[in-house]
Every structure is written in structure tokens, then in C-alpha cells.
Amino acid sequence: MYTKRLNKVNFEGIKEVGGKGKSLVEMINIKLPIPQGFVILASAFDKFLEETDLNLEVEVLLHKVNLEDINLVDRVSNEIRDLFLNSEFPKDIAKEILKEFSKLKTRYVAVRSSATVEDSSVASWAGEFESYLNTTKSNLLENVKKSWASLFTPRAIFYRLEKKLKETRVSMAVVVQKMIQSEISGICFTVHPVTKDYNQMVIEAGYGLGEAIVEGKITPDTYAIHKKKLEIIDNNVRKQKMMIVKDKDGNTEKGVPKSKQEKQKLLDFQILKLAKICRTIEVHYKKPQDIEWAFEKRKFYIIQSRPITTL
Secondary structure, rough: OOEHHHHOOOHHHHHHHHHHHHHHHHHHHOOOOOOOOEEOOOOHHHHHHHHHHHHHHHHHHHHHHOOOOOHHHHHHHHHHHHHHHOOOOOHHHHHHHHHHHHHOOOOOOOEEEOOOOOOOOOOOOOOOOOOOEEEEEHHHHHHHHHHHHHHHHHHHHHHHOOOOOOOOOOOOOEEEEOOOOOOOEEEEEEEOOOOOOOOEEEEEEOOOOOHHHOOOOOOEEEEEEEEHHHHHEEEEEEOOEEEEEEEEOOOEEEOOOOHHHHOOOOOHHHHHHHHHHHHHHHHHHHEEEEEEEEEEEOOEEEEEEEEOOOO
């Protein structure tokens, strides 16, 4: 077995699902609203490397890397990526992945990399790896290979060598979840990221998919909430003219209707409902969290949660 439904992962198999997968499994176990999905276990990545002999080629290329030479890092990264994309996908793993995909009964999924040392005590790999939204059956296997290859992006190679993890065995699981076509999405910091006030959390919200916020293409609404009292302390509404949504060719930028551009994205009762969910996540992890969320058809979903590493 090279895949496992997220709600069927037990504690013994937690290392096989990577950092992101482990976080999602934990949140499912405490009954939080997580999109349905499955994880392609790290053993699938290991088998892919072994069957294609890529493990040896990758090791040789990584030994060439000199952190002082940025062009060399880029070149090695591109060579490794090409090796992944040009290698044949193991047929037994491909068959199992496509079978699990069909069980989700959805046309679109989100494919996210989940490294086996991600967000661990050794190092935080937040933002180092790739995600592929609105993936279909036709490009699912290609995006899985791209997710595996993202273990060797220039940023990830730099980070790995900088943290002296060159000899540490790092593997890659891949999380595949039903795609949430968010009407509104954003981020929650369970500690105020500017004032560092542990009694306040901050929610950022914008129309459409969360990539618009992550990529800095829009300035989101910002709501500050008192964590214990669950009261809105500050409410900063920002005009939004553009949003990212799905179209037939993937994701595209689209204009926000004029009637909505200056409106508050989440209503007050929705802000407090989301704040309560995010507070539960922080209590569970016993440390401040950076949470990605989405809102579709009057329901909130938690996409991922990771520790805030900048406090």
C-alpha cells in the first residue's frame, strides 16, 4: 500500500505522511473541518527513486552544490527536476493513486508536498515546497512528480545545506485533497504577528483562492480578535478589485464585482466562528499557529496549520 485515506492514518504510520500530512491527521482526529483526501506515503517516493536509480543521480548532483554559487544551485535544482519529470511513474503506485482519486468523487483536487522532516523540531520547512491547485485526473501523476521534485527547489536545497541536513534522510509524502473553491479565504495567526500579543489573534481575509494573499497580489481585510473573550478588537476592511479563481485552464485572475469591492469579507459572526476554530487548533498544538483557511458554501475548512517560527 502506497496510499492512505487521511482519516485512516494511525499513530504508527505518522512518519510516512510527512509534516503537513501529520498536522492534517491530528486535526481530523479532533473533529476539525478538513477537506477529504488521501496521502501518497513517503514509501512511494522512496520506491520511485529506487526503481529509477534517481537516488544515486540526485546524491551525485547534491554533492556538487556550493552555497556560494547561486547559479550552480539553480542549475542542480533544474537538473534534478528534469530527472524527476522525465522518469516513468511506477505503474503499481500510479494505479493505486488513480483509484484513490476516483473515490473522492470530485473533478478537482489540491496536491501538496509533505516532507518527512517538515515543521519538525530539527527545522521548519514552511513555504519551501510546492502546491498544485485545481489538479485533475489528467495531470495528477505529473503534479505528484512535481511535488516530489520540489524537495530539491533552489530554496529547499539552500535551506537543507544551511541547516546542515545534507546527510539527513529526507523523504516526501504528498497530500491529495478535494479542492475547496473558496469564495473567501485567508490566514489566521493565533498570536498577533506585529505586536506579538499572545492575547490577540489576527485573521486576514480576501475573496477567491488564498494564493492572492500568499503571493502578495492583494491587501486583505485584517481582523484582530481577543482570544479568550472572543471579541473583535479591530476591524480593518480593505478594497479588493481582483481575486484568483478557477477557470477551465486552471487558476486565473478575475475582477471583483464593484458592489463587493469595499465590503467586509467576513461578517462579524463568521469572524468569531473562525476564531473559535483557530483557538482550538492552538490549544491542541500548545503553541502559536499560522493557519490557512477557506470558506465555501457557508462552511469553513482548515487547509493547513503550522507553528509560527518568527516569535
